[in-house]
Amino acid sequence: MSAATPAGVKTELRQLEQYRDRWSSYDEQSGLVDLSERLTAEKLREFELFADYDDKFLEKIASDVSLASWKPGSVLFEQGAYIDLAFCVVEGEVEVFLEGVGDGGTEARPIFDLSRTMIGEMPPEAATGATVLMRRAARPRPSEITFLSTMDFDLPRGAAVRLGPGELFGEIGAMSGWPQSVTARTVSACRLLQIRLPALRLMKRKSKALKERIDELYRERSLTAQLRGTPLFSGLGEPLIGALKESVELVSCDPEEVLVREGEAADALYLVRSGFIKLMQTFGEGEIAVSYLSKGMTLGEAELLIDEIEGWRTTAVSVEFAELVKLPRDVFDRLLASQPKLAEQLWRSAAERIKEAGATRRDVARADFLQVALESGLVQGNSILAIDLDRCTRCDDCVRACAATHGGHGGRARFVREGSRVGNLLVAKSCYHCRDPVCLVGCPTGAIHRSGEDDVVAVDEQICIGCSACANNCPYDAIVMHDSGETWPPDMVPIGLRGKARQVASKCDLCHETGHGPACVSNCPQACAYRVGSVEEMQRLLGGGG
Amino acid sequence: MAKKRGGRKGTFGDLGLPVAGAYPSTATRRALVGLGLLAVLVLGAVLAWDHFAGGQGLISGGTLSSSHAVFTDDCGRCHDPGLRQVTDDRCATCHEKFGDDLGIYTFARHYVYRSDDFRRVVPQEHEVECAACHPEHRGRDTDIADVSDVACRACHFDSFGNDHPEFDFAAEQEPDNQALRFPHVHHVREVMKRQQLEDPERACLLCHNARQDGRGFEPLDFDRHCDACHLTATTASPGLPVLDGEAGGVGVETLESLAESGGPGLRWVYFSNPGEFRRRGSLVVKTPIHHRDPWLLENLRRLRRRLYPDAGLADLLRASADAPAGEIRALYHEAVATLEEQALGLRGRPEPEIQQELERIRSLVKIVQRRIDEPFESLDETGFMLAFEQRDPRLGDEETAAIDALVSDLTEACRGCHEVSNATIVRVDRDQRELRRAEFDHRAHIVQRRCLDCHDAIPVRDYLGSEEKPAAELDNSGIHNLPRVGSCQECHDPRQASDRCVTCHLFHPDKGSRAELLPYFEEAP
Amino acid sequence: MANGVSGPMPRRWGMPVLFLLAMAAAAAGFVANAYFSEIRAGNVWSLTYGSAAAALLVLAVTYGARRRMMRLASRFRAGGAAGWLGLHIWGGALFLLLMLMHSGFRLPSGVITGWLWALSWWTVLSGIGGRMLQRWIPRMLSSGLTTEVLYERIPDLVEEIRGRAARLAAGSHEAIATLYRDLEPEFAAPRRRWLFFVDITAGRERRGREFRHLRRLLGGEDREQLDRLEGFYRTKLEIDAHYTLQQTLRLWLYLHVPGSLLLVALLAAHLYSVWAY
Structure with a gap:
């Protein structure tokens, strides 16, 4: 590109290149017939989805939107896959279904092929179609988590739903960073609008309409399943669920937002969709954390059931962003009246909650630990590197192993054996692989992504442009920017980076591409490095360690 | 969207110390391996120096015993390449130089120590190599003949206290000689x-x-x-009939008749005192009678030869009294020596009967020698005795009785102590040695x-x-x-x-008795 | 699975039990041996024990190699380092036993064999000593200290603390500045103190008295600054404790590793001499 090129053309070229960059990872073998060139604002506005936005905004997101033609029978994504984009049907029909149905011979490889995340241990079934179910079963998840928000579609096993023009799908998984609950396959030849996560986020923020639409979609597609998936409502009949669906409110919380306050009148039952809710009680002059709620748990059953309890027993504060379903008191009362069995379940749940709170109040250390866990984000972690300092000989073999695994000799370790101490455990500054990874937010290229179906958050160094947004976003210092030793080439887009030293975000990826477990754990000679998946496990470790 | 928590970005500890951006050092401890490798290099150098500058003392398994100390720098003298012990052949190059007869240092020697029983030699596959019982490289002052009990127990019984078999003489049911x-x-x-x-x-x-x-x-x-x-000076024989040269019959030869006959081994006749014989008519009385009286024995021999003409070998028993202690093999050797001495005395005598006698002696030597050389043949007196089973069939009963009577008279003085059978004074084992394999x-x-x-x-x-x-x-x-x-x-x-086993079973004679072996060394090539 | 969430592991007895059994078997073999055949250079027993010992030694040394080739170890699924350490420790102990059996519990009289014998003892004993340090020091470090530092970064951190303390002292009450001047040599560089082996919080209380004394005399902002200075001082002491003890954890390897490499080299020479002669 010469310096004489007019600024406008330059921008346009840059945008074109950016677009190609972002969409070029689709390979030929998938059922993709054709991928559009970068769409202009006018073109975009032709689609209903983008009708409400102004030109400037559309230009901004255009690089993250594409129009693609697919062969009939192509698998767009598989159940359990993490994807970073949503689809909107323009032409043709797409079928979404739960695995387990005999699927009629997929000719093309899915574009989000799970097999690429699995190197060593592909079971023989992987080649057929049952892969996902197989691997889901292989690693049991902590039972208390129900993946409500993964239920994009309310489908019984084996059933399929066909989506026609104008329908949006995949967005809930993409937005919340959860794996897809269904497999999507084109039925006829299709034209699909594909919107990458950054664009989707911007759109949602910009347009109330879209937010409403997405909420609406959520209400339509997953709320039923979610409600039924809640132990509380699992026994309800179809009509009741339907009635519930209409009367609930969807609530979003900002970080540290107080949802209810201790002592205030209890007016509703809350059901946590995503995020964490910290439950606090006054203790002496301050407050202590007595418990916390994660996905699928309910708040308020004790208060609503027991007349003696006047107001909220606990203050509920969202830890990070949280999404909840609110069931107003009158709806709850009606429900209870019609379902005497429900009361029993709720009583049990309430009793447990009160017992737990009592236990925590008696055991201040536990309260302390809960507080620390909530504050330091340990509750977020799917895989926290904890080192038992009682046994650690400070040999740094974990770090060496990490460096060796990532880049061989002279490689760069992806964590430091420093961090906060919880009892005898050192929580190293290594990625927690959060349930709700805030680092994914704001990545302009989507280089940082959820990889595979194992909650691994990884950085694709090929795409990373070193903007350090993720490193700044990470509350736990787990992402480090470092010089790759290269400089950006002179034809680099964005232009601002040309000739500059290339920075790359580096973080723990649980060694997921190597086919073996985290090297830091397996290379610890004292067996004192652990990957901890939940607060309960960590508590056990603490107890065990003294 | 994301919020920083309490400004703790990039710090740790109470003071908010800065977190390491990248890990400071992933390449440490080279020095450890380095030091080790240095030591290895030094070791290699020392070994190389040791190897090329002559000695191989460094890789030696230990100091050699005094006997082999001169081979310290000459490993190849005993060792073959490979994971093997020193072979017997290598030991034999020195220790069997003097032939099997000596056998002092051979395995056979170990097994048949002083029993001379070659039938008891174990089969080859059960043989144990010298090195199995005689380890080397145990220090200069080690006695490699001092075999440990464990080595013996590998083949023999477990312990002296419990399992040692009864001594042979006690186990044997036969009465002693x-x-x-x-x-x-x-x-x-x-x-x-x-x-x-x-x-x-x-x-x-x-x-x-x-x-x-x-x-x-x-x-x-x-x-x-x-x-x-x-056998005091007054001991006298009964009157013995003198053999009449012409008439024949049964009787004893006088000194004179013996001197006349001039047969082999009769030189003693010239040194005998004729005064010891008293002639009483046809009878002669010998007084005094000596121990091993040659005249008496010669007459006994002649009588024996009449009774048992084929028992030429039995004559050798004459020499038996002089055989060295308990060594039947030595007895045979001595028999050979006696026969050869006789042959020497007869050599150059042209008389046909002498030549015939010489021939007989030579064939006897051959027979005896063959028995000595055949290791799996038992060497005992039965070979001699077989000849006594058959008396001369040509002799009449009368003549036989006369001969028996004469033998009885002739050995009257002997029979006070000695046993006489088949016209032979039974050999006395003067050695009395019973523990043949132990000291x-x-x-x-x-x-x-x-x-x-x-x-x-x-x-x-x-x-x-x-x-x-x-x-x-x-x-x-x-x-x-x-x-x-x-x-x-x-x-x-x-x-x-x-x-310990070697307390009694000392297989190598002590140095004092080495002198006995000298004749063998002198004969060595 | 790619993402192995590992919970707290129960103490694994498999390895020690296995090796104790092996030791018992070896000892039984040796006793039986005393009846059947003496263990002597070159005989079948000696060769068996010797080659088993050599194999164990090589196995034990492989642990060192595995630590230096982690990538390969992970790639070829060579097993966790903890298991290897178990093998290393128990295999090493068993090696010594077999070595002694190989030599028939006699002092070898050869030069190389003598060195082998001595180095085997040295290496195994230093290993056992090191293992004891490895179990003892971490407990000391985690019991009394709140800070966790990387050994290699100690000089930097000490410098950082000294800088902060100096800046604090420069802009604060005269009494605090004086106290800092007293303490300055202690802030200057990482310090080893043998006392830390006995008392991990050595020195904290003694100095604490000075701080407490001064605190009574100061008020308001000055007191706050004094507290911060005390914080610096305490952290410095903790870092010194880390420095002393972590250094020990690193230095004992110098007793163990070079000797063991030499041991392997000697073993090679020994094998050569056995093969060639």
């Missing part, structure tokens, strides 16, 4: 009376003279031990034990005070008056005296 009639009690009593001895054991020592090295006793000797009482040092034991404490098979002490004679089965020369192995075990056990 009764060639000599010797009532111990009577002799001890007589000797004590004559020499006025207080202690009966002094009487023992009068005849049983310990050898210089304390192991075993000097052979009994008539001249030293019996002469004082037996017993009396000197080490006499300090703590009296003779009769152990040698109690003949109840000498019980009869000393009285004039009573013990029954023949209690006191005769057939009794092994030796302690059994249990008697040894009383003291030799792990908590008391040494019970």
Whole structure:
């Protein structure tokens, strides 16, 4: 590109290149017939989805939107896959279904092929179609988590739903960073609008309409399943669920937002969709954390059931962003009246909650630990590197192993054996692989992504442009920017980076591409490095360690 | 969207110390390996120096014993390449230089030590290599002949205390050689009376003279031990009929007739005193009679040859009394030597009967030699004795009876002590040695034990005070008056005296007795 | 699975039990041996024990190699380092036993064999000593200290603390500045103190008295600054404790590793001499 090129053309070229960059990872073998060139604002506005936005905004997101033609029978994504984009049907029909149905011979490889995340241990079934179910079963998840928000579609096993023009799908998984609950396959030849996560986020923020639409979609597609998936409502009949669906409110919380306050009148039952809710009680002059709620748990059953309890027993504060379903008191009362069995379940749940709170109040250390866990984000972690300092000989073999695994000799370790101490455990500054990874937010290229179906958050160094947004976003210092030793080439887009030293975000990826477990754990000679998946496990470790 | 928590970005600890951006050092501890490798290099250099500058002392498994110390820098002298022990062949290059006859250092020697029983040689696959029992590289002062018990136990019984078999003489059911009639009690009593001895054991020592090295006793000797009482100057033979040269018949040859015949081995005739013969008509009386009286023996031989014309070999028994201690093999050797000496005396004599005799001697030498060379043939007296089974069939009964009567008369003086059968004085085993495979040092034991404490098979002490004679089965020369192995075990056990195998089974004679071997070395090529 | 969430592991007895059994078997073999055949250079027993010992030694040394080739170890699924350490420790102990059996519990008289014997003892004993340090020091470090530092970064951190303390002292009450001047040599560089082996919080209380004394005299902002200075001082002491103890954890390897490499080299020479002669 010469310096004489007019600024406008330059921008346009840059945008074109950016677009190609972002969409070029689709390979030929998938059922993709054709991928559009970068769409202009006018073109975009032709689609209903983008009708409400102004030109400037559309230009901004255009690089993250594409129009693609697919062969009939192509698998767009598989159940359990993490994807970073949503689809909107323009032409043709797409079928979404739960695995387990005999699927009629997929000719093309899915574009989000799970097999690429699995190197060593592909079971023989992987080649057929049952892969996902197989691997889901292989690693049991902590039972208390129900993946409500993964239920994009309310489908019984084996059933399929066909989506026609104008329908949006995949967005809930993409937005919340959860794996897809269904497999999507084109039925006829299709034209699909594909919107990458950054664009989707911007759109949602910009347009109330879209937010409403997405909420609406959520209400339509997953709320039923979610409600039924809640132990509380699992026994309800179809009509009741339907009635519930209409009367609930969807609530979003900002970080540290107080949802209810201790002592205030209890007016509703809350059901946590995503995020964490910290439950606090006054203790002496301050407050202590007595418990916390994660996905699928309910708040308020004790208060609503027991007349003696006047107001909220606990203050509920969202830890990070949280999404909840609110069931107003009158709806709850009606429900209870019609379902005497429900009361029993709720009583049990309430009793447990009160017992737990009592236990925590008696055991201040536990309260302390809960507080620390909530504050330091340990509750977020799917895989926290904890080192038992009682046994650690400070040999740094974990770090060496990490460096060796990532880049061989002279490689760069992806964590430091420093961090906060919880009892005898050192929580190293290594990625927690959060349930709700805030680092994914704001990545302009989507280089940082959820990889595979194992909650691994990884950085694709090929795409990373070193903007350090993720490193700044990470509350736990787990992402480090470092010089790759290269400089950006002179034809680099964005232009601002040309000739500059290339920075790359580096973080723990649980060694997921190597086919073996985290090297830091397996290379610890004292067996004192652990990957901890939940607060309960960590508590056990603490107890065990003294 | 994301919010920073309490400004703690990039810090740790109470002070908010900065977190390491990248890990400071992932390449440490090179020095560890470096030091080790340096040490290895030094070691390599030392080894190389050791190898090229001559000696190979460094890789040696240890100091060699004094005997082999001269080979310290010459590993190849004994070792072949490969994971093998030193082979017997390598040992044999020095130790069997002098032939199998010596056999001192061979495995066969180990197994058949002093038993001379070649039938007992174990099959090849069960043979043990020298090095198996004689480890080297155990330090300069180690005695490699000092075989550890474990090595013996590899083939033999477990422990001396529990499993040592009974001594051969005790295990054998046959009575001992009764060639000599010797009532111990009577002799001890007589000797004590004559020499006025207080202690009966002094009487023992009068005849049983310990050898210089304390192991075993000097052979009994008539001249030293019996002469004082037996065959005195007045001992006379009965009147013996003199053989009439023309008439034939049965009788003894006189000195004169013997001198005339001039046969082999009769040189003694010229040194004999004719005054010892008294002629009484056709009878002759010999007085006094000597021990091993040549005239008597020669006449006995002649009578024997008449009775058993084929028993030429039995003549050799004449030499048997001079055979060295218990060595039947040596007896054979001596027989050969005797025969050859006879042949030497006859050489150059043209008379046909002499030539015939010479021929006979030569064939005998051949037969005997073959028996010596054949290791799996038992060497005993039966070979000689076979010839006595058949008397000359041409002899008439009358003649036979006459000969028997003459033999009886001739050996009258001998039969006081000796057994005579087949016109032969039965050979006396003067050596009395019974423990053939072990060495017993009396000197080490006499300090703590009296003779009769152990040698109690003949109840000498019980009869000393009285004039009573013990029954023949209690006191005769057939009794092994030796302690059994249990008697040894009383003291030799792990908590008391040494019970090691080599305590008794010393396979290599001590250096003092090496002198005996010298003749073999002189004969060596 | 790619994402192995590992919970707290129960103490694994498999390895020690296995090796104790092996030791018992070896000892039984040795006792039986005393009856059947003496263990002697070159005989079958000696060769068996010797080659088993050599194999164990090589196995034990492989642990060192595995630590230096982690990538390969992970790639070829060579097992966790903890298991290897178990093998290393128990295998090493068993090696010594077999070595002694190989030599028939006699002092070898050869030069190389003598060195082998001595170095085997040295290496195994230093290893056992090191293992004891490894179990003892971490407990000391985690029991009394709140800070966790990387050994290699100690000089930097000490410098950082000294800088902060100096800046604090420069802009604060005269009494605090004076106290800092007293303390300055202690802030200057990482310090080893043997006392830390006995008392991990060595020195904290003694100095604490000075701080407490001064605190009574100061008020308001000055007191706050004094507290911060005390914080610096305490952290410095903790870092010194880390420095002393972590250094020990690193230095004992110098007793163990070079000797063991030499041991392997000697073993090679020994094998060569056995093969060639």
